Amino acid sequence: MTSTALIRPAWTPATIALTVVGFMVFWPLGLAMIAYIVWGDRFQNFRSDWRGNARGMWRGCGRNARRGAAPFTRTGNVAFDDWREKELDRLAEERRKLDEMRDEFDAYAQELRRAKDQEEFDRFMSNRRASKPDTGGETGNGGPVING
Template sequence: MQTAPAFAAPRGNPLRRAEAWLDARGKGAWIAAMIAGFILFWPIGLALVLYMTFANKWSLGRSHKSRSMSRMTGGTGNTAFDAYKADMLRRLEDEQRAFEEFLERLREAKDKAEFDQFMDERERKSERKEDDGTAAA
């Protein structure tokens, strides 16, 4: 009977195996590989910098993953803060809605005042024309 080896290396693409090996050792291993790449042949180091940037390998670890998940779900994981945040956002939305209603009433009042002024001026002009017409006749 055969026993399974303690560490089974993933088979397949050697680049994927290297990536898995570096991921298992953490951010320090990625940085060491990048520095070694620059020392051996600078395009290798540059390629590793670009890969680490686009694959988000600069911040490996649980805290980064939990922060990413909380950003995607909109929660921080702290229920008291999340409740406070939701309440504050609701209040701010209510204040914004009230302020927009106030601005709308202000615009309507201004429009009405301008229209009333226009109608008064028009009425005065027509009265002057009537006065001029009766005086000339």
């Protein structure tokens, strides 16, 4: 590394002094300084590699967003590309049919639940009417009359 900075990843008097001070203040700081001295030249490469990969990832996302919903690009092999498009169209049609069948089943299941709920409600109401005692001592507000 040809850097002329005072604190660079090398065994210079400044880095050795910082390492010693780091161990005296808080031992992990000393270990961090040693790690910087030994592997510090790789940090610059790591940082630039990471930035390049992140840019490539975001660039790819932007390219896919501009292209729209088409998830695949042409390969250059016309026969393969035609076959793939036909298969994708066939799968999309199958997916549409399955979605329609699911919607029909959901409507059927909802109707069954409604019919079951109606049957349970009717049974409850008939049981309630049958078990309700017919008392003659009620007031107009529905409460019992208290004789006192």
